[in-house]
Structure formats: structure tokens, C-alpha cells
Amino acid sequence: MTTSPGVFVAFEGGDGAGKSTQVRLLGDALSAQGLEVVRTREPGGTPAAEAMRHVVLTPEFAGLDPRAEALLYAASRAEHVARLVQPALDRGAVVITDRYIDSSIAYQGVGRGLGPDVVGEINLWATRSLLPDLTVLLDVDAGQGLARLDSSPDRLEAEPEEFHATVRSAFLSLAQGDPSRYLVLSASGEREDIAAQVLDRVQSLLVVGGGA
Ligand code: TYD
Numbered sequence: 332m333t334t335s336p337g338v339f340v341a342f343e344g345g346d347g348a349g350k351s352t353q354v355r356l357l358g359d360a361l362s363a364q365g366l367e368v369v370r371t372r373e374p375g376g377t378p379a380a381e382a383m384r385h386v387v388l389t390p391e392f393a394g395l396d397p398r399a400e401a402l403l404y405a406a407s408r409a410e411h412v413a414r415l416v417q418p419a420l421d422r423g424a425v426v427i428t429d430r431y432i433d434s435s436i437a438y439q440g441v442g443r444g445l446g447p448d449v450v451g452e453i454n455l456w457a458t459r460s461l462l463p464d465l466t467v468l469l470d471v472d473a474g475q476g477l478a479r480l481d482s483s484p485d486r487l488e489a490e491p492e493e494f495h496a497t498v499r500s501a502f503l504s505l506a507q508g509d510p511s512r513y514l515v516l517s518a519s520g521e522r523e524d525i526a527a528q529v530l531d532r533v534q535s536l537l538v539v540g541g542g543a
Contacts, residue, residue: 337420338536339461341431344469345499346488347476348518349525353469354429356526357533361425366537369419372429374404376411383407388485395486401439401450408432409457417461425533431463433505438487441501442494464536467529468506471518473499 340357342350351372358370374384386392387403408431419426432454440450471479473495480488506513514532516525 335417335420336423338425338465338533339416339420339463340425340427340533340536341433341463341466342427342429342469343431343433343437343466343502344518345471345473345476345495345502347479348469348471349479349522350429350469352522353467353525353529354427356522357529358427360526360530361427361533367419367422367424369415369424369426370429371411371415371426373411373431373434374407376407376416376428377414380407380410383410388487390484390486390489393486397439397443397445400443401435401445401453404435404439405453405457408435408454412458412461417459425537428463431466432458433466433468433502436505437498437501442490442498447501463512465532466506466513467532468502468513468515469518469525470499470503470515475519 342354344350354370354372358368361368373380374387375381383403383406387395387400387407411428416426416428432451435454436447436450439445440447473492477488477492477495503515506515514529516528518525
């Protein structure tokens with residue numbers, strides 16, 4: 332949870348879950364209310380973090396060592412939080428990120444078999460323990476999600492369906508472990524219905540926190 336005046340919302344889920352659309356719809360709805368909204372994504376969000384995104388996602392480095400992969404995601408997250416996310420929260424903004432720590436726990440910790448605990452610890456260190464006020468998990472069947480991708484697959488998307496099914500289970504167990512901090516929605520619902528449910532939940536956070 333943030334101790335700053337802003338509100339921090341993360342979207343998580345498998346590839347092809349429609350996260351970027353929902354980030355945009357939520358951002359538009361909150362901006363229309365006159366709130367300062369910062370929309371961002373991981374890996375990325377600052378020039379250095381975008382450069383790390385390239386290294387970690389390019390199919391050129393197909394055999395990248397899993398520990399190097401986990402550290403690159405954590406390094407880009409450290410930069411993202413320090414330069415963009417935390418300053419925006421300190422100003423009282425609503426920050427909406429497309430992916431955050433749970434992606435590392437699910438993809439590197441569980442999918443790559445590095446261990447969810449150690450990957451979680453590295454990332455808490457990297458972010459000075461900044462956790463979202465709310466994580467929206469868009470749950471998608473691995474096969475359906477991969478079928479929905481509209482560009483050529485990056486290094487992670489190119490993993491077999493079995494890998495993505497493992498990642499999906501990991502996201503669901505993270506949500507089950509801390510239900511008050513998660514909103515789990517099926518990604519196969521109508522996008523307007525999903526957006527309405529997300530907005531409803533975020534509004535309740537704004538009221539409680541008096542945020543943004
Ligand atoms: P994303 O930006 O969501 O994909 P897209 O380019 O389709 O918008 O994420 C890129 C990939 O990186 C995705 O397959 C998930 C993976 N990823 C991790 O493995 N660990 C992480 O910590 C993050 C943030 C992403």
C-alpha cells in the first residue's frame with residue numbers, strides 16, 4: 332500500500348488479456364473527473380527502463396539466462412518506481428500501470444522456476460516495498476490469450492502454451508493470497524462491463540483515501 336496521497340493501481344494478467352485497453356479506459360474515466368492520472372507500463376515507463384525492455388524482450392536474446400531476465404525486470408522496475416511512479420504518487424496522482432511485481436513473480440518466479448519468494452524479495456528491495464493499493468487481475472485462458480495477440484510474439488510470448496498456463500495459475504494464487512487488494516475479472520467479459528467494475532472499485536479507493 333502507498334503511504335503517499337496518490338492511488339496506485341496495477342493491471343496484471345496473461346498475454347492477450349486486454350490490459351492495455353483497460354488501462355486506457357480507466358485513465359480516460361478518471362481524467363474526465365479532473366484527476367491527475369499517470370498511465371504507464373512495465374517493463375518501461377522511463378527512457379532507461381524502456382532500453383531494458385528492449386534487452387529483455389527482443390527475440391534476438393532468445394537464450395537469456397533466467398536470473399539475468401529476472402534482474403532486468405527488477406532493475407527496470409526500480410528505475411520506473413524511483414523516477415516516475417513514486418514522484419507521481421507523492422503529488423497525489425492516480426498511477427495506473429500495465430504490469431508490476433506480480434508479473435515477475437508469475438513469469439520469472441513460477442514460469443521460469445526461480446521461486447516466487449526470492450523473486451518477490453528482489454522486487455520489494457527494488458521498489459522500496461511499494462505495493463499497489465489495488466491490483467486488477469484480468470484472468471485469461473492461456474490459449475485464448477495467445478490467440479488474441481495481434482503482433483509478432485516477443486521473447487516471453489513465444490513460450491509454449493503450457494508456460495502461459497502455469498503463469499495464469501500463479502496470478503490466481505497471488506490474488507487468492509491477498510483478496511482485499513485484488514479485483515479478479517474474467518478477460519472474456521465485455522470490455523465496457525470490465526471497465527465499469529474496475530472504475531467502481533477504484534472510486535471506492537478514492538473515497539476512502541480521499542486520494543488524488
Ligand atoms: P507486455 O508489455 O504486457 O506485452 P505487450 O508487448 O504485448 O504489451 O509485457 C511484455 C512481456 O514481458 C510479457 O510477455 C510479460 C513479460 N513480463 C515478465 O515476464 N516479467 C515482468 O516482470 C513483466 C513486467 C513482464
